[in-house]
Amino acid sequence: MAEPLTGTLAEPLVEHLAEPLTEPLGARTRWAVRSWWLCAGMWMRSTMAYRASFALTLGASLVTHSLDFVVLVLMFRHTDQLGGWTLPELAFLYATATFALGIANLLVGSVDGLGARIVNGTLDTMLIRPAPALSQLCAERFSLRRLGRPIQALAVLVWSLATLDVTWTWDRVLLVPALLVCGCVIFGAIYVGGATVQFWWGEAKEIQNSVTYGGATLLHYPPTIFAKELVAGVVFGVPLAFVNWLPALHILGRPDPLGLPTAFQYASPLAAALCVAVAGLAWRAGLRAYRGTGS
Amino acid sequence: MPNAPGLYAAVARGAFRRYSTYRAATLAGTFTNTVFGIILASSFLALWQARPNLGGYDQSQAVTYIWVSQALLVTVAVWGGGFQDDVQDRFRSGDIAIDLYRPVDFQGWWLATDLGRAAFQLLVRGTVPLLVGALVFRTRMPEQPVTWAVFLLSVLLAVVVSFGLRFLVSITGFWLHDSEGVRSVMLVVSMFFSGMLLPIALFPGPLGELAHVLPWAALVQAPTDVFLERRTGTGLLGPLGFQLVWAVVLLLAGRAAQLLATRKVVVQGG
Numbered sequence: 001m002a003e004p005l006t007g008t009l010a011e012p013l014v015e016h017l018a019e020p021l022t023e024p025l026g027a028r029t030r031w032a033v034r035s036w037w038l039c040a041g042m043w044m045r046s047t048m049a050y051r052a053s054f055a056l057t058l059g060a061s062l063v064t065h066s067l068d069f070v071v072l073v074l075m076f077r078h079t080d081q082l083g084g085w086t087l088p089e090l091a092f093l094y095a096t097a098t099f100a101l102g103i104a105n106l107l108v109g110s111v112d113g114l115g116a117r118i119v120n121g122t123l124d125t126m127l128i129r130p131a132p133a134l135s136q137l138c139a140e141r142f143s144l145r146r147l148g149r150p151i152q153a154l155a156v157l158v159w160s161l162a163t164l165d166v167t168w169t170w171d172r173v174l175l176v177p178a179l180l181v182c183g184c185v186i187f188g189a190i191y192v193g194g195a196t197v198q199f200w201w202g203e204a205k206e207i208q209n210s211v212t213y214g215g216a217t218l219l220h221y222p223p224t225i226f227a228k229e230l231v232a233g234v235v236f237g238v239p240l241a242f243v244n245w246l247p248a249l250h251i252l253g254r255p256d257p258l259g260l261p262t263a264f265q266y267a268s269p270l271a272a273a274l275c276v277a278v279a280g281l282a283w284r285a286g287l288r289a290y291r292g293t294g295s
Numbered sequence: 296m297p298n299a300p301g302l303y304a305a306v307a308r309g310a311f312r313r314y315s316t317y318r319a320a321t322l323a324g325t326f327t328n329t330v331f332g333i334i335l336a337s338s339f340l341a342l343w344q345a346r347p348n349l350g351g352y353d354q355s356q357a358v359t360y361i362w363v364s365q366a367l368l369v370t371v372a373v374w375g376g377g378f379q380d381d382v383q384d385r386f387r388s389g390d391i392a393i394d395l396y397r398p399v400d401f402q403g404w405w406l407a408t409d410l411g412r413a414a415f416q417l418l419v420r421g422t423v424p425l426l427v428g429a430l431v432f433r434t435r436m437p438e439q440p441v442t443w444a445v446f447l448l449s450v451l452l453a454v455v456v457s458f459g460l461r462f463l464v465s466i467t468g469f470w471l472h473d474s475e476g477v478r479s480v481m482l483v484v485s486m487f488f489s490g491m492l493l494p495i496a497l498f499p500g501p502l503g504e505l506a507h508v509l510p511w512a513a514l515v516q517a518p519t520d521v522f523l524e525r526r527t528g529t530g531l532l533g534p535l536g537f538q539l540v541w542a543v544v545l546l547l548a549g550r551a552a553q554l555l556a557t558r559k560v561v562v563q564g565g
Contacts, residue, residue, distance in 0.1 A: 053476075056476060057476070057479070060476070060479050060480060060483070061479075063483060064479070064482065064483045067483060067486065067487055067492065068492075070487075071492045071493050074493055074497060074498065074499070075338075075342055075493070075497070077497075077499060078342070078345075078346050078349050078497060079342060079345040079346050081345060082338070082341050082342060082345065083341045201319065202319070203317075203319035203320045203322075203323055204323060205323070206320065206323035206324050206326070206327050207323045207326055207327070209327055210326060210327040210330040210331070214327065214330045214331055214334060217331065217334050217335070218334045221334070221337070221338045221341070224341075225337050225338060225340065225341035226334075226337045227337070230333070230337075
């Protein structure tokens with residue numbers, strides 16, 4: 001297995017080492033994605049060696065992650081609205097937030113292992129390998145068993161879209177895939193940006209959980225049930241509201257509790273781009289500030 | 296072993312001190328508990344606005360339910376963990392064999408470490424979210440001072456029941472070599488049936504009746520009901536007795552499993 005890997009890696013490796021940062025951004029991004037792909041493929045082959053174990057853990061993760069939705073359904077056995085929103089509407093919020101978090105977690109979630117790597121010194125090994133450290137970290141222990149979360153989210157989304165009482169105009173239809181993609185990007189950027197904090201504070205991993213998992217839990221519920229300060233915080237602070245709340249207001253035809261301009265409801269791509277830029281800059285600053293112990 | 300109580304107390308103190316050194320992790324974890332508390336308390340508030348007195352809880356009781364359950368989440372290790380991680384590492388490294396011929400009781404040793412851990416977690420990860428909750432939301436603190444003492448007793452029993460469950464899971468490692476799979480199944484069952492996600496009173500019909508008698512109800516539901524003074528006076532004997540029965544049953548089951556496991560190890564080693 002070593003031979004095909006060195007074969008495919010060798011050529012871009014030399015190019016990359018020769019001109020590390022003079023290459024245009026596009027070429028560097030392509031190289032980073034390709035490195036991620038190679039690393040992820042390697043990890044996937046290793047986990048797929050145990051097929052039964054893979055099937056079991058995927059099944060277990062499907063059930064585990066469905067539990068949050070079961071709780072929502074149980075809540076709606078006692079009421080037909082929560083904060084003025086119905087179950088299909090909550091299901092839409094639940095599905096979009098969970099899908100975005102799930103895909104981001106699948107693709108880049110492993111990056112939160114950064115702190116542990118700094119502590120035991122293995123980050124240095126990654127830095128001297130001829131592939132971007134960020135790609136390697138994100139692909140670390142890549143496993144399709146993490147698909148459990150997004151798969152059950154998709155099932156809930158299908159049910160929700162079929163049950164929702166919405167006039168499907170073209171802009172609403174287009175907003176659905178747009179918000180799914182932007183949501184994944186925003187959560188992905190939060191994973192990377194949050195992990196960057198670990199360059200300075202090794203134990204920040206759990207704080208990051210409160211933004212990623214806590215954030216997704218927040219987005220399961222309609223914005224109307226939360227304090228306005230909290231809602232404003234996830235619009236202008238950590239821009240979680242752009243994952244699903246703001247576009248969903250337009251799709252579901254709900255009034256904005258903050259009374260923001262309608263432009264915000266279409267601004268998810270902009271917010272996603274901004275998140276990626278901030279996370280990218282933070283990562284470079286963190287990598288520059290990093291000093292290995294050298295031993 | 297004449298000085299056994301002193302020994303186990305020392306082990307528990309050691310575990311307490313060990314956990315108290317993970318300061319940054321404790322701080323970060325407390326922050327996460329608080330964030331989840333705010334989100335879930337808001338969702339409960341909305342549900343109880345739509346349905347006042349649902350399940351026999353008024354609005355402030357429902358909100359307090361969330362804050363008490365967040366305070367208990369790590370203390371009673373609803374997710375698993377604590378001594379389980381240590382035992383699992385020792386299974387992987389093979390050190391588990393050494394543990395078994397030490398002149399201390401295997402179950403007692405780990406119970407002592409877990410009680411030490413829980414004491415520290417309750418002190419920090421228990422009190423801080425509860426305080427923040429009381430500041431931000433309209434919560435219901437116990438009216439009678441004695442409730443605090445009974446609550447602490449109930450939490451102690453909850454930790455022992457939780458230990459009993461986790462010990463049984465860990466001990467499957469003697470047969471399965473890796474209890475990771477069983478642990479992930481237990482996590483699901485435990486989160487749901489402990490009442491961590493939703494008070495058991497809101498479960499529909501037979502599911503609710505089942506949840507009321509399963510041991511997981513002793514982890515979160517029972518101490519929370521004590522805290523909210525849903526039972527007072529002799530009525531308190533209900534939840535406390537329930538917890539005590541499960542604690543004894545699970546510890547005995549763990550003891551039996553341990554005997555079987557030790558025999559198995561002797562067979563392999565001899």
